[in-house]
Amino acid sequence: MPKMKRILLYLLFTFIFIGCNDEFQNLTSGSNLTGTWNWTNTDGGLAAHIHETPVTTGKTIQLVLNNDLTYKVLENNSEVSSGKYKLTKEESIYSSELGNNITLGDNFHLQNVELNGIISVEDGKVLTISDNAYDGIGSRFIKEN
Numbered sequence: 496m497p498k499m500k501r502i503l504l505y506l507l508f509t510f511i512f513i514g515c516n517d518e519f520q521n522l523t524s525g526s527n528l529t530g531t532w533n534w535t536n537t538d539g540g541l542a543a544h545i546h547e548t549p550v551t552t553g554k555t556i557q558l559v560l561n562n563d564l565t566y567k568v569l570e571n572n573s574e575v576s577s578g579k580y581k582l583t584k585e586e587s588i589y590s591s592e593l594g595n596n597i598t599l600g601d602n603f604h605l606q607n608v609e610l611n612g613i614i615s616v617e618d619g620k621v622l623t624i625s626d627n628a629y630d631g632i633g634s635r636f637i638k639e640n
Contacts, residue, residue: 527616532558532636537607539625539632547607556608558622558636566599568610576603587613588627597624609634 534556537547549555557569560580568576578600587594594613602611612626612633625633 527619528614528622529560529562531639532560532622533639534558534608535635535637537609537632537634539630541630545607545632552607554607556605557639558610568599568603568605570605575605576600578603585613585627588629589613589625594627596627 534549537545539545555569555571557567559567559569564579564581566577566580567574576599580600581598583596583598584593585596586592594615596612597614598611604610609624609626609632612624612631615623615625617623620638622636622638623633624636625631
């Protein structure tokens, strides 16, 4: 391969890598994503039959996401999981575009609360996590002040 082509390919991959890296950095540093998130509801399932809230489950759930990509999950003020979380890009079934995807530790799960999947942050105050399945569920969290 001619030297000029190699240089152009190298530059192209560098720009792609930096662009993706900046996007994830923007998600975590400063951030719309970091902070303490209080679970408000989970909806979905086959025929949209799942409608869970802290009242219906008797559980308060907090998701704490830190800039250093560590997390904690608290259930009724007791820690039930902690570790590192990963941010990746995944094709969203909802938009057919690449979406930001979060995975906690070894794909940690709680019944009635979605903690792994396509994420969306609205106005820095509302976090939604959807499991990216046609008959799946999505959970909504409000950021603690």
